Amino acid sequence: MSDIVTYELQGNIGIIRVNSPPVNALSQAVRQGLLDAITTAQADASDAVVLSCEGRTFIAGADITEFGKPRREPMLPQVLDALENSSKLVVAAIHGTAFGGGFEVSLACHYRCALASAQVGLPEVKLGLLPGAGGTQRTPRLSGVKFALDMIASGNPVAAVRAREVGLLDAIIEDKDLLVGAMAYAKQLVESGAPMKRIRDLSVDPQSVEPGFFEEARKKLAARARGQIAPDRIVSCIEAAVAMPMDEGLLRERELFIELMQSPESAAMRHIFFAERQAAKIKDLPKDTPTRNINSVAIIGGGTMGGGIAMCFANVGIPVVLVEIDDESLQRGLGIIRKNYNITMQKGKLTEDKMAQRLALISGSTDYADIAEVDLVIEAVFENLELKKEIFAKLDSNCKPGAILATNTSYQDVDAIAAATSRPQDVVGMHFFSPANVMRLLEVVRGEKSADDVLATTMRIGKKIGKVCALSRVCYGFIGNRMLGGYAREAQMLLLDGCTPQQVDSALERFGMAMGPLAMGDLAGLDVGYKARQARKELTDDPKLFRMGTRLVEMGRYGQKTGSGFYKYDPETRRRMPDPEVDTMIRREAEKFEVQQREVSDEEIHARCFFPLINEGARILEEGIAQRPSDIDTVYVFGYAFPAAKGGPMYYADQIGLDRVYASICEFRDRYGADYWQPAPLLERLAGEGKTFAQWDAERNG
Numbered sequence: 001m002s003d004i005v006t007y008e009l010q011g012n013i014g015i016i017r018v019n020s021p022p023v024n025a026l027s028q029a030v031r032q033g034l035l036d037a038i039t040t041a042q043a044d045a046s047d048a049v050v051l052s053c054e055g056r057t058f059i060a061g062a063d064i065t066e067f068g069k070p071r072r073e074p075m076l077p078q079v080l081d082a083l084e085n086s087s088k089l090v091v092a093a094i095h096g097t098a099f100g101g102g103f104e105v106s107l108a109c110h111y112r113c114a115l116a117s118a119q120v121g122l123p124e125v126k127l128g129l130l131p132g133a134g135g136t137q138r139t140p141r142l143s144g145v146k147f148a149l150d151m152i153a154s155g156n157p158v159a160a161v162r163a164r165e166v167g168l169l170d171a172i173i174e175d176k177d178l179l180v181g182a183m184a185y186a187k188q189l190v191e192s193g194a195p196m197k198r199i200r201d202l203s204v205d206p207q208s209v210e211p212g213f214f215e216e217a218r219k220k221l222a223a224r225a226r227g228q229i230a231p232d233r234i235v236s237c238i239e240a241a242v243a244m245p246m247d248e249g250l251l252r253e254r255e256l257f258i259e260l261m262q263s264p265e266s267a268a269m270r271h272i273f274f275a276e277r278q279a280a281k282i283k284d285l286p287k288d289t290p291t292r293n294i295n296s297v298a299i300i301g302g303g304t305m306g307g308g309i310a311m312c313f314a315n316v317g318i319p320v321v322l323v324e325i326d327d328e329s330l331q332r333g334l335g336i337i338r339k340n341y342n343i344t345m346q347k348g349k350l351t352e353d354k355m356a357q358r359l360a361l362i363s364g365s366t367d368y369a370d371i372a373e374v375d376l377v378i379e380a381v382f383e384n385l386e387l388k389k390e391i392f393a394k395l396d397s398n399c400k401p402g403a404i405l406a407t408n409t410s411y412q413d414v415d416a417i418a419a420a421t422s423r424p425q426d427v428v429g430m431h432f433f434s435p436a437n438v439m440r441l442l443e444v445v446r447g448e449k450s451a452d453d454v455l456a457t458t459m460r461i462g463k464k465i466g467k468v469c470a471l472s473r474v475c476y477g478f479i480g481n482r483m484l485g486g487y488a489r490e491a492q493m494l495l496l497d498g499c500t501p502q503q504v505d506s507a508l509e510r511f512g513m514a515m516g517p518l519a520m521g522d523l524a525g526l527d528v529g530y531k532a533r534q535a536r537k538e539l540t541d542d543p544k545l546f547r548m549g550t551r552l553v554e555m556g557r558y559g560q561k562t563g564s565g566f567y568k569y570d571p572e573t574r575r576r577m578p579d580p581e582v583d584t585m586i587r588r589e590a591e592k593f594e595v596q597q598r599e600v601s602d603e604e605i606h607a608r609c610f611f612p613l614i615n616e617g618a619r620i621l622e623e624g625i626a627q628r629p630s631d632i633d634t635v636y637v638f639g640y641a642f643p644a645a646k647g648g649p650m651y652y653a654d655q656i657g658l659d660r661v662y663a664s665i666c667e668f669r670d671r672y673g674a675d676y677w678q679p680a681p682l683l684e685r686l687a688g689e690g691k692t693f694a695q696w697d698a699e700r701n702g
Helices: 028-041 076-084 101-108 135-143 145-154 160-166 178-191 213-225 230-243 246-261 264-279 304-314 327-346 352-360 385-398 414-418 452-464 480-497 501-511 517-524 526-534 547-554 580-592 602-623 629-639 649-656 658-672 681-689 693-700
Strands: 005-010 013-018 048-053 089-094 097-099 111-115 119-121 171-173 297-300 320-323 362-365 376-379 404-407 427-432 441-446 468-473
Touching (some): 013 178, 028 048, 048 178, 101 135, 111 160, 111 178, 135 246, 213 230, 264 468, 264 629, 304 320, 304 327, 304 352, 304 427, 385 414, 468 629, 480 547, 501 517, 602 629, 602 681, 649 693
Parallel strands (some): 320 362
Antiparallel strands (some): 005 013, 427 441
């Protein structure tokens, strides 16, 4: 035995303890320790063995530090075979989370018990993989096919009580001391002569699966997969669990697992997995940087965004004061919050008691004096720099020393806003994405004078409210919205060249985008972009730029809110439909600007829309606005629905080759004679050197 996995005999019960902080991941040392422990138990006086874990969780999954490295024996299936074939009854005692390989370990045991607070799950699909150690074969044998497919294809966790209901767990332990309760349960099983319940000895009744079930499942999963192939392979594995003996099903599972492990989609999703964690680290901030206590929050502005932000904090038990200009606006804002919670409750995702608890944490005021003692204020009014400066001057006068003053601006100058106060060190940007209570990204904008502890606190509180945080320096639009300009520009320029709105959007949606840029413009409101462009004096005066969006706004077509924009919208369902009037308008505008319309391929649509993202991303890196290329990928996957299966724009560029991106940009520059197609110096240099953004980042950071 080792210090990581120990074994001892207490009476007639053998106890295996895993103690590998922080999450007892299935490292080589843990796997070897488990194999040694269960082997030892075969020869001692035990009648049963309890597998338990120290710390805050059961085995939470694979050891991510082993990803991409050579295989090291023993592999997990070997360990599971030893557990399943043990001559002594084995009981898994679960607390915290048993995810992925951790849950597969428990499934190889003969019985499973857990605290009611525990969760189990097989989240491999979120890395473009499937459970590779029997998860797809054992789960449906216990829970049935439909539940197993939903659980594995979504990757979402299952609460212990629900897992017990569907047969994935055998008992819920009421005793606060899980090990004591698990030992008592094991003794009870021994004394009652409980059978050695191996899941491999069970089978799935083919008659329990309705005709056409798997075909329909494939269609539904393909519709939401956005370029991922793992959901389809998961269906194949569960089909195998129904149609094949266990050993054949395991071979099929392993074959498809290896296929996915070697796929570009999984490589991209694993990149995002690590990128998300890296983005939370601020390079020049010491790990021991102190943080400020955030026990109360105020939100200035009770609109859709402000209300969503308030919900983020109430959801984690932090009291919030919503501040509005008058009582009518305040009541409207509080009403929207109540409506949102009520919708969640009606969907079965929130109990009435929980909703009441969260609503009780949100109060309202029209007086800045009522937020004098809060620890964090987030301004969430509309995008007007002078208004924001006015609000921050009020906050400066009313808020206590040490309170963090944050602006939720999408593109305004955070330093100019900070200059309206006497404490710019306390000012930071917190750019939430709409709807704020749903979207996971939080761009943390570092002002020139933002204090280290303010930044550390903002990143910490962002994580607490469930956000994926990425740091940006100050520039127009920060990382995400600054890059988005070229993407949106080319989507409209392609219309002049001969595309229809649905052709552009469909090509990008087939690539994996959740929604095409023109449909997204309709959803956000074309008037919003129109007003933002009017305020930017530095934009080029080329009349063709954003011409279609401008013309639609002038026609009173603002998008979904007016029932028409680039598309027509059904007033009941909001389903988008092509509009011949828009097609006619596009042709007339092309004639007006003497643009010869032509057939445009999907490949060109991809290049015209995505390569400006990459080019601007290169400038952002060179200017130090973003810390890393992977931070940009994080922003785009979690904030702009760039497909995780493509890894984000900078990773995607590395995969297709920066030389190809550079050559295409030069071709577009020569074809259109436009300054905005000028290649970024960093892109030009790396393309010439045959390097990637990832290599540049690695060299820069030693």
